[in-house]
Amino acid sequence: MELGPYLILGLLEGLVTAAVLSLMALGLSLVFGVMRVVNVAHGEFFMVGAVLAWIIANAVDSHPAVNFLAALLLAPPATALLAAIADRLVLKRVAYDPERTIVATIGLLYIIQQVTLMTYGPDARPVEAPFNHRLSIPFVEWTESGMALYWPWGLGTTSYKLAVIGAAVLLLGAIWLLMTRTRIGLVMRATQLDSEMARAFAVPVDRVYAAVFGLGAGLAALAGVLIVPIQQAHYLMGHDPLLLSFIVVIIGGLGSLPGTVVAALLIGISDGMISVFFTPTLAKIIATLGVAFVLIFRPQGLFGRKGL
């Protein structure tokens, strides 16, 4: 196979990573932006989404598409509810103090992980994709009679992966509309800018916080559900996505939706490319170096504002 098909393959794999990553990082960024909480347990909500997807799919036990749809509709709200309860029981009690919330969410991380290990167990388990057609991708080559299409061996994707990319685009658009065009979004943005003044204008800040924490966790869970037909559900699966989300959020600039999406694309696609040509480990090394450079030369992130 020549170089070109490899590039396309890397791009496609990278777009899938970017899709999942942007949803997850957006959740992290929302929670930090509005609540000033660095949620170290964010990766666990991703894991809970995937594990719940497996549990729900098994409980429904029907056609794969039905199982998956049930998981997609139920797992994220259930995870969001869990997070909202954690907000009330834990974060509110430490008054959203920035340092204490970090410690509190580290505690949350281990509790969620261990409870999952004790109930769901240490195995990695798959959920069958709702549909999974193999799609071969044609490429052009020059022959004596001019340009011609051919199907290089190994260049292909699945309909499910394309659907993941499409779903992420739709969801990101929906979140953007929610934040910019609705009253709920307006209230969230006002709370983010000045929570005391928001209170003075009748915004129930506690409830906004619970909702934002739930929304952030719900987005992570959604990413987990989308990934589980590709990756399998496992109680430790939250670590890498958490790290990558932090990288995305630092590069993109905290609280910036476009920044988050661009940085997720950057990280996802370079991850895909480097993994296809070299090794996934090199991809992680380069991403981490990228973060170091951003922190040195543009600490507010590519799209962030100074003084955030």
Add this chain to the structure above:
Amino acid sequence: MLNVENLSSGYGDIRVLHDVSFTVEGGEIVCLLGRNGAGKTTCLKTIMGLLRARSGSVTCGDVEVSRLPANEVPRHGIGYIPQGRRLFAELTVAENLEIGLMVRGKGRETRDRVLEMFPRLGERLNQRADTLSGGEQQMLATGRALCIEPSVLLLDEPTEGLQPSMIEQIRQAVTALRDRGVAILLVEQRVDAVLSIANRVVFLENGRSHPAIDAGELKTNPNLLHRFIGV
């Protein structure tokens, strides 16, 4: 209308207000005067419920608002124009007003009335609040509070850093509201401005209030001013 009784509050372990008492009736302007750090802003924040009252009470009409969570206080018709304006900086003019309108579910009519009062805001509805000039920002802070159609209005140094023509515009807005029956509690440093519009004056000294004095009496007896605020 607004009744503050033996109110005490502070920050953490620091007590700032001690047994502050005064009333503001509908249709009058009461000025809160005091040196820097006397506790004027702290008093307004406590009335809004943003600081917990340690003891004493705040009632608005028949409602003891000091028992309520902060976010329910404005629903009882208390509008707040904070010191330094505290606009939602990255929201537009229209969005800042919308936050005010949502407090008591007011709509177009209220908004139109506010924009009539401050036409400059109407020309800049889609401009971000932090790009407005200082005077325009004060108009927006005022407009945002008026969007809840308050029966009590708290103003914390609304003329800080404004030029005379803007000050005059704010003064007119405040007297117009008083004439409509709104109870107005005004914190102001500039004594001349205070004496020209206030009905009564309450002095705060180290977090303690003195009984209210009629503005007319202060004009004829300037050594009272000297005693409390050193002018």
